[in-house]
Amino acid sequence: MNRRHALTGLTALTATALVTPVSARSAVSKVQTTAGPVTGQVKDGVSVYLGLRYGIARRFQPPVKPEPWTKPFAAVTYGPASPQGSTPDPYGQSEDCLFLNIWTPEANTKKARPVMFYIHGGAYANGSGGSPLYDGTNLALRGDVVVVTVNHRLNAFGYLYLARLERLALGGANVSLLEHTPSALRLQQSGNCGQLDLHLALEWVRDNIRNFGGDPNQVMVFGQSGGGAKIATMMATPxxxxxxxxxxxxxxQQVTASGPGNATLRATAFLELLGLKPDADGLAKVQTLPVADLVAALKAKDPVIGSGGVYMGPVLDETVLFRHPFWPDAPSQSHDIPMMIGNTRDExxxxxxxxxxxxxLTWDELPAKLPPQYRVDIDPYIVIDTYRRLYPDMSPSDVFFAATxxxxxxxxxxxxLEARAKAGAVIYAYQADWRSPKDGxxxxxxxxIDIPLVFRTTAVPDSITTDSDDARRIADLFSDAFIAFAKSGSPQTPALPQWLxxxxxxxxTMLMDLPPQLALDPRGEERKLFSKVPFIQQGT
Structure with missing residues (x-):
């Protein structure tokens, strides 16, 4: 499989944060996959398989299935993360990053359990499925489910849109795409390769999870932040x-995707920082440059937003993605899929x-601080007046965090939520109201905050929740709701009020707190205030 894991540089904090250290696992459980046999390790009744290859990534091109192997592969450590500019992953970074991880109560069994397939956050730029917060041991045990986490290509490696530049290099409007073979149009899907990686991972689950004790016909995708946005995009991707x-x-959320025009502007800015022109020669060179050069070029100033590093995410490319994920309505292709959408009270x-x-903050500072952070064009004085009327006890800082x-x-x-509700599709909403006791x-x-609550990893040292008794109680409520949703399409559990x-x-909306409460239109006046202005997701 020619895979290397860089284990050097593992910090003491990360080493102690691992919920189920590999060194503590024992016994071997062999499973046959479509590509070849793999072995994992068993700990506390959970069979664990880390770093399972589900594909091979070719730069700016769709992923392909791996070459078969015959010798059992020891799946005992996480695979490398996609190259990124953040703190180095303890298991390395590589363009060769298409690996997934599985926690199952029992492999090679006749019983077929629901599958909970988690997609990590970090926008479309950072992150890894190997975070200690995503360790699936406790969730698999609690719910008698199979848990999967995944790595895929990020930032430029997964979402650099070069299709229009390639078309121009071939002749622009004088070129018919139908007249060119796929080999001639190598970059037409480059803006959505990261999404295609996830599709391939889910195909791997469909074809292999049965041998790991999972039910391929009962797969729930769930994800936080950028992971949720990737799921919203998949809901609209054929x-x-x-x-x-x-x-x-x-x-x-991913209400709108990047338009191809803006994505091309970003690709051009990215190439310029690399010293390349947006022509045939530049396109050829960017496909062979060292990984480190591409990571460094992610610092290019975003020509659309006007600040920060260049944004890259799913593109309305008319090749992979043919519509915006949730505009102008909910995608009809996923109306039959029950969905749950959550947010936290103090995002x-x-x-x-x-x-x-x-x-x-002072009241005098607030009007200038708000607009760049709430990201819609509404008068800050109206916003401040509304919040002071609704919540007289709020400080300027409280208003700042609430309004943003x-x-x-x-x-x-x-x-x-509104798009799904208007379409008559099944949709549940929650709001995490439980406040972390950390730092007072x-x-x-x-x-x-909901990540360690769902995964039941509150004991991880850097968890925002802490591992207090209340944190464990709210983790029971959260994880059980997600398990119930994976099994039935409803998050209802005996411990929760009726969840409509x-x-x-x-x-x-279920307010997830101690105690939980079903609320009608919570924060409705805030919702009405911001609904006065159009919403277009930043970066798109």
Whole structure:
């Protein structure tokens, strides 16, 4: 398989954070896959298979299935992550990153369990399925389910849109795509390769999960932040149809995809930072440059947003993706798939809480601070006046975090919920209201808080939840709801109040707290305030 794992540089924190260290596992469980035999390790009743290859990535091209092997492959360590500019992954980074991980109560059994397929966050730029927070041991044991996490190509490696530049290099409008063989049009799907990786991973699950004790006809995809956005995109992508039959997104929406024009502007800026022209010669060279050069070029100033590193995500390329994920309506291809959409009450305390001054804002500072962060064009004075009327006890900092959450993060969830409800498709909503006790509670219920609650990894040292008794109690509620949804298409459990689907009439939303409560149109006045202005997802 010619796979190398870079284990050097593993920090002490990461080593202790692993919920089920590989060194503590024992026994071997051999499973046959379509490509060849694999062996895993068993710990506490869970068979664990790490770093299973599901595909081979060729730069800027769709993934392909791996070459078969005959000697059993020891799946005992995570595969490398996609190249990225963040802190190095302890298991290395590589363009050869198409690996998945499985936790199952029992392999090689007649019993077929629901499959919970998790897609990591990090926008479309960073992350890995090997985070200690995503260890599937506790979730598999709790729900008698099979848990899968996955790596796929990110940033330029997964979403650099070169199709229009290739067309221009071939002759532009004088060239008919139908007249060219696939070998001539090598880059037509480059803007969505990361999505195609996920499709291939789900095909691998369909073809192989039965031998790992999973039911290929009962697959739930779930993901947080960028993972949820990738799922929203798959809901509207024809080639993903039939690969899953439940979907749950956690603070991750993709209402609109990147238009091909903006994606081409970004590709051009990316090439320019590499010293390449957007012509045939530049396209040829970018396919052979060292990985480090491409990672460095991700710092190119985004020509559409006007700041930050260049954004890359799914593209409306008319080849893989033919419509925006949730605009102008919910995609009809996935109307029959039950969906759950969640958000956290204080999303932006995770993004904006790193600046201590944001906790000490004055009313005079607030009008200038708000618009760049809530990302819609609405008068900040109207926003401030509305919040002061609704919540007289809020400080300027409280208003800052609440309004940026409502306009920037929650708004996308509302758009998708409304689209599904209007179409009559089954949709459930939740809001994580339980506040983390960490750092005196200043983080509230921030972005990412639901990850360790669903996976039951609150004991991981860097978990925002802490491992308090209350954290474990809310983890019971969260994980059981997700398990129930994977099994039945409804998140209802005996411990929760009656959880009704979301409708336009009631806007039913489960407030996940101690105790939980079903609310009708929670924060409705905030929703109405921001619904006055159009929503287009930043970056698209």
């Amino acid at each position: 080639s993903a149809r039939g690969l899953f039959n439940r979907a749950a997104t956690m603070s991750g 932006t305390r995770a993004f904006l809480g790193g600046d201590p001054h944001n906790f000490e 959450t409502a306009g920037r993060s929650w708004r996308g969830a509302v758009e998708e 509670g200043k983080h509230g219920a921030p972005h990412t 689907p979301y409708t336009m009439a009631g806007r039913e």
